[in-house]
Amino acid sequence: MSELTTVEEILERKSHAVTRNPEQAPSHDVREALYELEAKGEIVLHKMPENHVEVKTKFGRTKRIPIEHTWHHKSCGQCGHIPGYTSSIFWLHRQFNLDYLDPTDQTSCTGWNYYASATSNAAAQAAVMVRNFAAAYETGYFPIIHCGTSYGHYKEIREQLVHHKELRDEVRRILDKMGKPLVLPEELVHYSEWVHVMRHKFAEKQTVDMSMIRATVHPACHYYKIVAEDAIYDPDIYGGQRTATVTGTLEALGIEVADYSTWFDCCGFGFRHVLVQRDFTRSFSTLRKIEVMKNEVNPDVTVTHDTGCVTTLDKSQFSAKAHDRNVGIPVLSDAQVAALAMGAHPFRVVQFHWHSTDWRPFLDKLGINWQKYWDEFQGDLEMIRSGQKSGITWEDADKPVVY
């Protein structure tokens, strides 16, 4: 057992002046450390595909975002409870004939459980991440991460692996048993970063006028608060003072983004709270987010870029409405909004029927006759029920709707 810190030790520590070099950025570039580890043979670095775009992050570092040849690290919360989130991401890829892989050799990051219950440890969490990255490496497709928590969690684990040799050794020992190397990708990329760099391409194919829409944005905590220096910032969006993702996309689609005072607050997800301690989640998400948005700017929709945020902000509004609170804002992801703007079917692709807060006024305002498409979708369901059709496929969903 270590000794308690003594006053002498504290004074000794404080006796050294802190010197700062203004030429150096306030944070290290983790990629340099990755290249060093690769040169030492400690890790295998999964290289960025040729087709990529460069963007700037918080402190000015250049980050590369792959456009295609991507391995999609899906989100359990999106696929499980908001499937239109996942299908919209893939649908957008398909509209541009971009090469992507939707793998079955993938587990979730298990980070939701880790942040909820801590019934895991650093080695297990790192091994889960590296197993997924090794699976991606085997296919040659570069990982792109759908979930904000997976993205944030993996950034944190990447830091731990870079700084702690004993953790690298332990992960390597476990991965050896599976015949897999310790693989890390050159960049950790969130899907909303891909959406961000594709936003002007989306606007070129936009068929639904969205200029009458006012939206609020909830930036996802685990996207830009964990390892903050790796999130995209742009001087033209919020003067570079907030992350540019989501807002940049909505503005490119002609949507008015309205500001509100509690933009920095989390959504209230809480990981364990949203599942088994929901009094906290319901109260925080409605009183600190939805009602504030409603009172201050009364948006038609609120848009975010993470699994937990869409779930929390959407599902919590029912009970608040029962208490006569000022709520009632549909909640969508940036990918769903972009897909809808390009003519994605509201039910076959965007899958509005999995959302709880009333989305019909939003579609009405866009001039989309949702009843017509709902009836069409009911026809699909009837064919599935009668066995005439095994399910909806991309063949049914790829073609954009002309509203």
Next chain:
Amino acid sequence: MPTTQENWNPGKAEDRHPEVSYDEKERLFFEVKNDPRYEDFLYGCYECGICVSTCPSARFYDYSPRVIAQAMAREDIERVYDIISEDIWNCAQCFSCLRCPRGNNPGGLVTLLREVAVKNGLQETKDVLQGYSRVIYKVMLKGNQVSPDMLQPDFFPDWGPWVGQFSANMPVWRKAIPVDTLRGVTDAAWKTDRKTLLELYTIWFETGNMDIIKEIDEGLYDLLADVMQEELEEG
């Protein structure tokens, strides 16, 4: 009790858990402090309160990330025990507290404290996680935290009448999703290869994660270990 000259004891917690020895509390404290990640998470504290002002849990509970950073930095064994036995489960793990101008990570400290609480099977921790076992079962066995079939009206009554719709239409609605890996799947978020799950089980055993489960919930451990070991033996 009003504060007087006699009982004023700034920064030091009272012994609110006399049933636990000081040595045991100190042992737990050092288990947190000796974690290799600890030094990356705590550099000192200005007492500025920025972490508290951004913290959702501080608005809702009697909870303060500043107190956690302070107690750890001061090595206040009694207060850290209060925190590890109660406060840590209020944290929402959003990491808004990373706004700390000193570069602290109070949310990360909470993660370390929680890991130690779980690993040592603290009774308060067992109580908090009691209703959560089915989720742990799902994530460790399926590799997904949630699945469509969890959308049941009795589990989410406060999510509105639509949960009943999701549940009633689940098999057919899941077939009406164009994504190949999702279509028709109801007991997991997506189709996962068996080989992938076997590799996941290997990770749980090799990293000592199964021992952690055993400490916190022996019944859950037995259920998980039976299924996983059988699968691994079949290969």
